[in-house]
Every structure is written in structure tokens, then in C-alpha cells.
Amino acid sequence: MLEVTDLACLKGDRLLFRGLALRLAPGAMLRVAGPNGVGKTSLLRLLTGLTEPEAGTVSWCGVPLRRERENFHRALFYLGHAAALNDMLSALENLRFACAAAGDEEVDEAACVRALERIGLGAQLDLPARVLSQGQRRRVGLARLFLASARPLWVLDEPFTALDVHAVADLAGTLGAHCAAGGMVVLTTHQEAPFAQPPDVLDVGRYAC
Known part of the structure; x- marks a missing residue:
């Protein structure tokens, strides 16, 4: 379970929000809106432990992240808004490297190929990242979702950006299936997606300063 109590976020000299609270149980999907x-x-960066809150606590399974960081990161899959690719490596090499860097050593090349084909990059497997479009670069990162079922918590910043309608539907199904299997998803999105079960919504604007 992911739990947040009385959270405040300072960015530069501006207090963005304060008093924010949430609880995410297994099987739940939460859309962060505003x-x-x-x-x-x-907020997503606070939930993943990438930044520290100005006040309040983020806890995983009842333990604050500062005391549970290693176990928490083994349970987390985080996809930020920007693609983090090595321009000299191919789409396939980037995906294999990302899996290895995350400790997912059991993911083999065949699984990576299947993931890239599923996200619509079957024809770009061996192309260097520098020649991929922004949408294709985004898809390389998204392909990791199909390989991350063992990580219960997925935190995703605008995962549907640059996807066509078929890829949006497939990704929505993947997120729903993850939750149905007891996983948890937190995401931001400006797009409508065909979720079988609409996610809960947290409006950050309610806590804005």
C-alpha cells in the first residue's frame, strides 16, 4: 500500500500544494488531475522518492520511504514524461539496457522484442534512437510496462502521449490488467482512455497554495 499524509511540495521559492493525503491499495488506479x-x-516525483517533500510523509506498506527506499524501488516502475534514451543505441539495445539497469536481469532479448512489437516499434527495433521521432522514443520507454508485471506499483507521467488510438486502447488494457492482478497504478494524463474501470481521481488543485 502507498500512503501519503499531510504532504507539502516546495518548488524553488513557491509552495505548490500542502495538506495532500491519499491511500492507494492493491488493485487501485489513481489519476492525478489538475x-x-x-x-x-x-507529486509523482515525491511519490517515487525522487524528491523530498517540504512537509508530510510518503509511506510504502506502512513504512516511510526514507526507511524503506531499497525495498520500495524494487517494487516501483516509474516512467517520467521525458524519454531517457542513449542516442547511439538502438531501440532494442535501449530497452535491454533499461531493464538491466532496473535489476530486471531475467528479461531476455526475445521478451524485449515482443514488447517493442506490441507498442508498434517492430520495424524500428535496430534503428538508433537518434533517428526516432519523439513519439517513437516515448514508445521505447513504454515498452518496459509489458515487462514490469512483477513490480506492483506503476507511476506514469502522461503515458498516452503520442500514441495512436489502438496503442492507447492496448495500454489502457495493460494498466487495467495490472490492477486486476493486484497491482497499483498512479498516472497523469490529458487524454481519455478506454479503461474498463474508470480510475479514481485526485485533483491536486484542491490542495494548491
């Missing part, structure tokens, strides 16, 4: 600039991405 106007641009309110702190949605900042």
Missing part, C-alpha cells in the same frame, strides 16, 4: 503548473509531476 491544471497545468499545479504540481502533478512534482
Whole structure:
């Protein structure tokens, strides 16, 4: 379970929000909503332990992240808004490297190929990342979702960006299946997606300063 109590976020000299609380249980999906600039991405970074809150606590399975960081990161899959690719490596090499860096050593090349084909990059497997479009670069990162079922908590910043309608539907199904299997998803999105079960919504604007 992911739990947040009385969270406050400071960005530069501006307090974005305070008093934010949430509880995410196994099987739940949460959409983080609110106007641009309110702190949605900042909240995701707090939830993943990438930044520290100005006040409040983020806990995993009842233990604050500062005391549970190693176990928490083994349970977490985080996809930020920007693609983090090595331009000299191919799409396949980037995906294999990302899996290895995350400790997913059991993921083999065949599984990576299947994931890239599923996300619509079957024809770009061996192309260097530098020649991929922004949408294709985004898809390389998204392909990791199909390989991350063992990680219960998925935190995703705008995962549907640059996907066509078929890829959106497939990804929505993947997120729903993860939750149905007892996983948890936190995401931001400006797009409508055909979820079988609509996610709960947290409006960060309610806590804005």
C-alpha cells in the first residue's frame, strides 16, 4: 500500500500544494488531475522518492520511504514524461539496457522484442534512437510496462502521449490488467482512455497554495 499524509511540495521559492493525503491499495488506479503548473509531476516525483517533500510523509506498506527506499524501488516502475534514451543505441539495445539497469536481469532479448512489437516499434527495433521521432522514443520507454508485471506499483507521467488510438486502447488494457492482478497504478494524463474501470481521481488543485 502507498500512503501519503499531510504532504507539502516546495518548488524553488513557491509552495505548490500542502495538506495532500491519499491511500492507494492493491488493485487501485489513481489519476492525478489538475491544471497545468499545479504540481502533478512534482507529486509523482515525491511519490517515487525522487524528491523530498517540504512537509508530510510518503509511506510504502506502512513504512516511510526514507526507511524503506531499497525495498520500495524494487517494487516501483516509474516512467517520467521525458524519454531517457542513449542516442547511439538502438531501440532494442535501449530497452535491454533499461531493464538491466532496473535489476530486471531475467528479461531476455526475445521478451524485449515482443514488447517493442506490441507498442508498434517492430520495424524500428535496430534503428538508433537518434533517428526516432519523439513519439517513437516515448514508445521505447513504454515498452518496459509489458515487462514490469512483477513490480506492483506503476507511476506514469502522461503515458498516452503520442500514441495512436489502438496503442492507447492496448495500454489502457495493460494498466487495467495490472490492477486486476493486484497491482497499483498512479498516472497523469490529458487524454481519455478506454479503461474498463474508470480510475479514481485526485485533483491536486484542491490542495494548491
